[in-house]
Amino acid sequence: MTRANPQWRLAARPAGAVTAATWAWREEPVADPADGEFLVENEYLSLDPAMRGWLGEARSYIAPVAVGDVMRAVGAGRVIESRHAQFPVGAHVTGLFGVQRFAISNGRGVQAIDPKLAPLPVWLGALGMPGLTAWFGLTDVGKMKAGDTVVVSGAAGAVGSIAGQVAALSGCRAIGIAGGPAKCAWLRELGYAAAIDYKQPGLNLKHALRDAAPDGIDLYFDNVGGETLDAALAKLARGARVVLCGAISQYNATGAWRGPANYFSLLVNRASMTGFVVLDYAARYAEGVQALAAWYATGQLKTRETVIDGLAQFPRAFDALFAGENVGKLVLRIQ
Amino acid sequence: MTRANPQWRLAARPAGAVTAATWAWREEPVADPADGEFLVENEYLSLDPAMRGWLGEARSYIAPVAVGDVMRAVGAGRVIESRHAQFPVGAHVTGLFGVQRFAISNGRGVQAIDPKLAPLPVWLGALGMPGLTAWFGLTDVGKMKAGDTVVVSGAAGAVGSIAGQVAALSGCRAIGIAGGPAKCAWLRELGYAAAIDYKQPGLNLKHALRDAAPDGIDLYFDNVGGETLDAALAKLARGARVVLCGAISQYNATGAWRGPANYFSLLVNRASMTGFVVLDYAARYAEGVQALAAWYATGQLKTRETVIDGLAQFPRAFDALFAGENVGKLVLRIQ
Numbered sequence: 001m002t003r004a005n006p007q008w009r010l011a012a013r014p015a016g017a018v019t020a021a022t023w024a025w026r027e028e029p030v031a032d033p034a035d036g037e038f039l040v041e042n043e044y045l046s047l048d049p050a051m052r053g054w055l056g057e058a059r060s061y062i063a064p065v066a067v068g069d070v071m072r073a074v075g076a077g078r079v080i081e082s083r084h085a086q087f088p089v090g091a092h093v094t095g096l097f098g099v100q101r102f103a104i105s106n107g108r109g110v111q112a113i114d115p116k117l118a119p120l121p122v123w124l125g126a127l128g129m130p131g132l133t134a135w136f137g138l139t140d141v142g143k144m145k146a147g148d149t150v151v152v153s154g155a156a157g158a159v160g161s162i163a164g165q166v167a168a169l170s171g172c173r174a175i176g177i178a179g180g181p182a183k184c185a186w187l188r189e190l191g192y193a194a195a196i197d198y199k200q201p202g203l204n205l206k207h208a209l210r211d212a213a214p215d216g217i218d219l220y221f222d223n224v225g226g227e228t229l230d231a232a233l234a235k236l237a238r239g240a241r242v243v244l245c246g247a248i249s250q251y252n253a254t255g256a257w258r259g260p261a262n263y264f265s266l267l268v269n270r271a272s273m274t275g276f277v278v279l280d281y282a283a284r285y286a287e288g289v290q291a292l293a294a295w296y297a298t299g300q301l302k303t304r305e306t307v308i309d310g311l312a313q314f315p316r317a318f319d320a321l322f323a324g325e326n327v328g329k330l331v332l333r334i335q
Numbered sequence: 336m337t338r339a340n341p342q343w344r345l346a347a348r349p350a351g352a353v354t355a356a357t358w359a360w361r362e363e364p365v366a367d368p369a370d371g372e373f374l375v376e377n378e379y380l381s382l383d384p385a386m387r388g389w390l391g392e393a394r395s396y397i398a399p400v401a402v403g404d405v406m407r408a409v410g411a412g413r414v415i416e417s418r419h420a421q422f423p424v425g426a427h428v429t430g431l432f433g434v435q436r437f438a439i440s441n442g443r444g445v446q447a448i449d450p451k452l453a454p455l456p457v458w459l460g461a462l463g464m465p466g467l468t469a470w471f472g473l474t475d476v477g478k479m480k481a482g483d484t485v486v487v488s489g490a491a492g493a494v495g496s497i498a499g500q501v502a503a504l505s506g507c508r509a510i511g512i513a514g515g516p517a518k519c520a521w522l523r524e525l526g527y528a529a530a531i532d533y534k535q536p537g538l539n540l541k542h543a544l545r546d547a548a549p550d551g552i553d554l555y556f557d558n559v560g561g562e563t564l565d566a567a568l569a570k571l572a573r574g575a576r577v578v579l580c581g582a583i584s585q586y587n588a589t590g591a592w593r594g595p596a597n598y599f600s601l602l603v604n605r606a607s608m609t610g611f612v613v614l615d616y617a618a619r620y621a622e623g624v625q626a627l628a629a630w631y632a633t634g635q636l637k638t639r640e641t642v643i644d645g646l647a648q649f650p651r652a653f654d655a656l657f658a659g660e661n662v663g664k665l666v667l668r669i670q
Contacts, residue, residue: 060603230594244602259565259594267579267610268395275602 005030007100008314010065013055016254017322022055023071023315030102038082040093040103042075045314045332046124047321048158049223052251061277071099071314074129076113076120077334087112094123099314101334111285118296125329126303127292130158133245133278134166134221135288141276142219142243146171149213151232154223154248155192156183158329162292163221164192165301172219175212177205177228179324186327190302198228205231216240216269224249226258233262242266242273252322304328310335340365342435343649345400348390351589352657357390358406358650365437373417375428375438377410379642380649380667381459382656383493384558387586396612406434406649409464411448411455412669422447429458434649436669446620453631456640460664462627465493468580468613469501469556470623476611477554477578481506484548486567489558490527491518493664494580497627498556499527500636507554510547512540512563514659521662525637533563540566551604554578560585561593568597577601577608587657639663645670 004027011024033039054065054072065072075097082089084107095110097103113123125131137159138144150167154160155176167174168191175194176187184195194212198205209217209231216237222229225247233242250257266273281288295301306326308317310333317332339362346359368374389400389407400407410432417424419442430445432438448458460466472494473479485502489495490511502509503526510529511522519530529547533540544552544566551572557564560582568577585592601608616623630636641661643652645668652667 061605225599244599246602247599250599256596257599259596259598261591261594263594263598263608264560264579264582264585264592264610266608267581267612270396270609270611270615272607272609273598273601274607275599276605277602280605 003030003102004028005100005102006311007098008071008311010055010067010069010071013057013067017252018052018055018315018318020315025312031104033081033083033104035083037104037106038079038084038087040075040077040095040097040105041080042077042097042101042103042334044076044120044124045097045099045311045334046074046076046128047317047326047330047332048074048129049246049248049251049321051318052248052322061279072096073099074124075103076124076128077103092120092123094128099311101311109282117293121305121307121329121331122296122303124331125158125305126162126296126301127289129278130329131162131292132281132285132288133159134163135292136278136281136284137221137243137245137276138163138166138170138219140281141274142221142241144170144172144219148172148218149175149215149237150219150221151175151177151209151213151217152192152221152223153177153228153232154246155187155195156327157223158326159245160221160223161187161190161304161328162301165190165295166292167219168192169295169300173213175209175217177224183327186304206234209235213237219243221245222247225260226250230258230260230262233260233265236265236269236271238269238271240269240271242271244273244275248322306330307333309333338365338437339363340435340437341646342433343406343646345390345402345404345406348392348402352587353387353390353650353653355650360647366439368416368418368439370418372439372441373414373419373422373424375410375412375430375432375440376415377412377432377436377438377669379411379455379459380432380434380646380669381409381411381463382652382661382665382667383409383464384581384583384586384656386653387583387657396614407431408434409459410438411459411463412438427455427458429463434646436646444617452628456642456664456666457631457638459666460493460640461497461631461636461638462624464613465664466497466627467616467620467623468494469498470627471613471616471619472556472578472580472611473498473501473505473554475616476609477556477576479505479507479554483507483553484510484550484572485554485556486510486512486544486548486552487527487556487558488512488563488567489581489583490522490530491662492558493661495556495558496522496525496639496663497636500525500630501627502554503527504630504635508548510544510552512559518662521639541569544570548572551575556580557582559583560595565593565595565597568595568600571600571604571606573604573606575604575606577606579608579610583657641665642668644668
């Protein structure tokens, strides 16, 4: 059976911000799965800041999306045809299925998910890559221990909203940085001990951090880079760990990035700054999902999703991500 | 007995580069040591880039030198009067004795040294703080392992010249960055596999590092910061460790420091950047001295000292340090 497969392809690499010219809408027929493959129908797509990095020319931790290819994205959906024993028809799965309605997969990097435990968007957020990023970033890279003062930037985002809860549920004092009073109020509901609105007029972020963390920052989980990273570096405690998860403030930079002028605070405070990529933890995902799912099942781990409807809206959804419009996890519902 | 004690005091905090107005020459009488104290006659003083940091107003890893106080410096000399059982008359010692001929000490932070094993200037260099800085920075902070490609900046300096040798003697490939052909030639004599002259006209440091380390940098030992740190970050191998030892290119900055624009390479390469202060390793100094002294005794660890004569020459010696005039360890001979 030949199906029309609506999809977004990368039309041209953006210089700076993504524009309408970046994307091209196509409808193409879907092939039948070969032996060892299956066909998935995406129901939701994940929108992640990391996608901006995949549009550049340079090889980063993952190859760039080639011009002309279907845009890379994590999807969640249902297997509708299968010649793969592990993923039978009816199974729910997540994986790098791309910005399209239908995808053929050989199962590599695909996770089976249980929609009875949590709805699909949660499997793209708290129980998916963003949740696992928060979990391994804090526990493994950041060596979080009870009693730590943990500061999270981009705290109302998909990763940050989980990171603060994981920190609080682990006996730490979590301080979130986010833009606007509504996001900050939500952070306090999530268990953040303090929330700093970086958009507040006249705010001095260094002073705000000093007030919220008078004994200094033990663990800084950075999603944004730029001035926020610099302010946090200035307020590290002795032996602090800075975990580099992202730098959304810099992804659209056309020139050189803003380097952290206060990096020498790492020496003064015998501190470290470490980068990581959650894909490296693939062999340990189950461990993270188990911990997060246990908190989710008891209602201790709260999630919020911002849903944009319609595959055609992908370009607008992408822009919304960088405009900071979403609270929690931003997903696109295909239909 | 009252002795005239010539000394240099901090007259005024410098804004940017140190000038003649920074220092004040004094001759003051020396008191007699009290019970539990001894009097040391300095023979050599160590000149270290870190001294620039002690002149600032801000508390760093150690309190700043107060305006009006004798300038802080590590000295090497001989005990000439003693009411301290551990440091009898005739003992040779190093410690923070200050920029002066005579000093009273209670023994805190003082190390006994053996002038038969090595001359006093070596106890201020290869077998002193600079050598220990190289040793603990590489082995403990940098987790150096045989086969690593190790890049050292400020490679012809007191710390860098030891760091490259320690790396080479430990089975690593050492690449040094230094200014000028004479320094680079010396680096090759020391066992550096390659030496990059950053002052060479038209040099692109990133390209030079790519050529010298085609598989990337496993361990970068940074003494200089600035553009050099940025170039090294751009060429890290997967899992690299960046050890922050100093930032001599930035110490005289009057405005904000130059932050490393390429810091996100730490994420792409799952790498870390860690600062340290050798003073934290005080309890383990003997371990480092033992390793370095064994290599020194067999002639495998080579040292070079640049000696400037006369306590009166301290301001000039201080300037020479930042002008990059010295090769190896810069010391001041008191008389």
